[in-house]
Amino acid sequence: MKKHLLLLLVLFGFTTRVTNSQPSNQIPNGDFEEWTSxxxxxxxxxxxxxxxxxxxxxxxxxxxxxxxxxxxxxxxxxxxxxxxxxxxxxxxxxxxxxxxxxxxxxxxxxxxxxxxxxxxxxxxxxxxxxxxxxxxxxxxxxxxxxxxxxxxxxxxxxxxxxxxxxxxxxxxxxxxxxxxxxxxxxxxxxxxxxxxxxxxxxxxxxxxxxxxxxxxxxxxxxxxxxxSTSPILNSWYSNYDNVTRTSDAKSGMYAVQLTTIAEENNGNFRLSAGYISNGIWNEVTQKMDGGFPCEIQKDTLVFWYKYLPANPDDKAMVNINFKKNGITIGGNEINLNAAIDYTLVKLPIDLGELVSDSAVIQISSSLWQSDTWADTAVSYVGAVLTIDGLKFLSTISTNVSYIKEKPQIHFYPNPLKETGIFELPPDLDLANMQLLFYDIAGKMVKLIPVKTNRLIIHQNDFLPGVYIYKFIKNDFILGNGKIIVE
The missing domain is CATH 2.60.120.890 (BT2081, beta-jelly-roll domain)
Incomplete structure (x- = not known):
């Protein structure tokens, strides 16, 4: 692993527990939907x-x-x-x-x-x-x-x-x-x-x-x-002062946002990039511990991102390293350029003849450059990286649906007073599609199989309040939003 990657955990900090309860090859909380206060x-x-x-x-x-x-x-x-x-x-x-x-x-x-x-x-x-x-x-x-x-x-x-x-x-x-x-x-x-x-x-x-x-x-x-803490990203180590939940999501309700900020180091300026990882740096062995279980030989890491650097020379970073019996056997890394709108990234993975048993992902809102860079890079303060939908391509049940833009789904009137109408594109394949409603506590309160491109709901099916809706097809969220029921 490159030296600057090894230094990231030490110099940028990390926190919060990681659990490895997800199925093999599923990145734990890679959609960044799970947060806990x-x-x-x-x-x-x-x-x-x-x-x-x-x-x-x-x-x-x-x-x-x-x-x-x-x-x-x-x-x-x-x-x-x-x-x-x-x-x-x-x-x-x-x-x-x-x-x-x-x-x-x-x-x-x-x-x-x-x-x-x-x-x-x-x-x-x-x-x-x-x-x-x-x-x-x-x-x-x-x-x-x-x-x-x-x-x-x-x-x-x-x-x-x-x-x-x-x-x-x-x-x-x-x-x-x-x-x-x-x-x-x-x-x-x-x-x-x-x-x-x-x-x-x-x-x-x-x-x-x-x-x-x-x-x-x-x-x-x-x-x-x-x-009470602000919402903390589950299943990842993260900084507590510059990693936050955002509703500006590509899919689902939330994405993760990393911001580069200024801190003090013995009274002097110190840059701190927003940073998350599902591994943890071991100061004794000088290696990354942890990660999540996965058996990968060849695949593609895919995700969506937005990036607004404060300095045009800055770049964000996404790195993945694979291990076998605790030994690093390969990986890949990409530096992310500025992107105002959500941009799809496909990072190829090829471990040759080897098959991993675990992997560690690191994501940073600014790119480490030298041992003294963080002490002087004042112009880098304010860089904002937003990441969503982090997956292995092999685990996505409909790859085409994942990599294209979400369909335009409209609902009116909002607030809902008597009846409301969802309008879906006429050419949208409705097979296996469901419409789910959640209350503000996150509890699912209604599920409707989608059989038509013009779906009508009624006020008397809900208690007054705010609801989140999701259109789901084959475990992929095609659309989501908020409605108010009067």
Missing amino acids: TSYKLPTNFSWSSNLEAIYRSGSSNVGQVPSAFHGSYAVRLETIGTETDTITGFLSNASDLKGPDPAGWKGGIPCAETPTGITGYYMYNVPDNSDSAIIAVMFKKNSISIGTYIYYIGGNKTSFSPFQFTFSPALSQTPDSVLIIFVSSDVLHSERGKPGSVLVLDSISFTGVSNQPSLLNGDFEQWSDY
């Missing part, structure tokens, strides 16, 4: 956490509520999860933005009208050999400028709540107007990664030296707020 809770006023990263990369949150409280009903639990080479440290803060290594750039916090002299609370931790420790950081601000930052470590094997108390030294020289608090489950300041399995539980956090606690502190963690 995950709900989680955070202490009220502590909205910045590692949960998004954890959910995208592992499928579950690593900061949450526990009933084993020192006082009251709840405490907060943070855990470092993952493996030694792919670790997600639990962190929680009342900040609104912690991007970048310089605390002066951290934003948010809560109002603070007094001058605290220290911080106290209760905690549990589970690392008896001192190979890891948790972090408590506090930063006070005045007129958005830091006037004092304090970092403390707690650790050990604390199986029951143990007290901690730290004095701010040097003491604050003036009264702040806000305070920002950070809790971290592992010592990421002295090691690149935390120790998987390190668990920090906190309760009854308060400031010393004040007559009243800040009103928004919520240091007893009794108040909690509900959160």
Whole structure:
């Protein structure tokens, strides 16, 4: 595999679980119809956490509520999860933005009208050999400028709540107007990664030296707020900040959209391409793990795409590599040029005499060019790649229907008041065609065999609401849309 392909996972990032439950030679969720939103809770006023990263990369949150409280009903639990080479440290803060290594750039916090002299609370931790420790950081601000930052470590094997108390030294020289608090489950300041399995539980956090606690502190963690992720692409690893679901689909209801964005790398500009893959980079072996099962010798990978690069020199990338017994045996790659409208791509596959047992697909919204390119390519920010209908040609039951434009299907009137009419092209083959209706929750509510090119539906067959319809023929979606029933 080319060097830039091997580097993509490391430099562009990846997340969310992959499952290999699809039949052989079917690309799992290659039509990008399956997405999941995950709900989680955070202490009220502590909205910045590692949960998004954890959910995208592992499928579950690593900061949450526990009933084993020192006082009251709840405490907060943070855990470092993952493996030694792919670790997600639990962190929680009342900040609104912690991007970048310089605390002066951290934003948010809560109002603070007094001058605290220290911080106290209760905690549990589970690392008896001192190979890891948790972090408590506090930063006070005045007129958005830091006037004092304090970092403390707690650790050990604390199986029951143990007290901690730290004095701010040097003491604050003036009264702040806000305070920002950070809790971290592992010592990421002295090691690149935390120790998987390190668990920090906190309760009854308060400031010393004040007559009243800040009103928004919520240091007893009794108040909690509900959160939910944006829809996450099932069966693929993906970035959480620049991979999204779009209804601008070639077929079905959804497609996947990848956007190249700007990020920070130690306070400096860093380009981050939208990226998805059904494999995962192994830092130890320097190889791609995972993928999906398929037995391929010769075939064609087909898909539809749109691409709007911000820089005309930029290109998107689709790569597929095949493996046998864990060894790469071949593949193919294509760089995608700008395309305003959906454009069909057919990528030939020929593994010679070999037959694969698995494959890994990687898709990126910008093309990797050099080791330093992402540090300077400001003009590439904003590239947008939309992909839909990713399949092996051998698995498509009607190849002709797949590679031609969808037929023009019209419905009127919309909203539906009494009767509505679907008009299909007179030359359209109706054999094995069905019309399906789904409610907004995704439940199929009606199925109609299509026997005529002019199909009438009635208002009294539906409850009032919004419905999605699909015309399906031999597992291929010929048309879809939305109707409103009054």
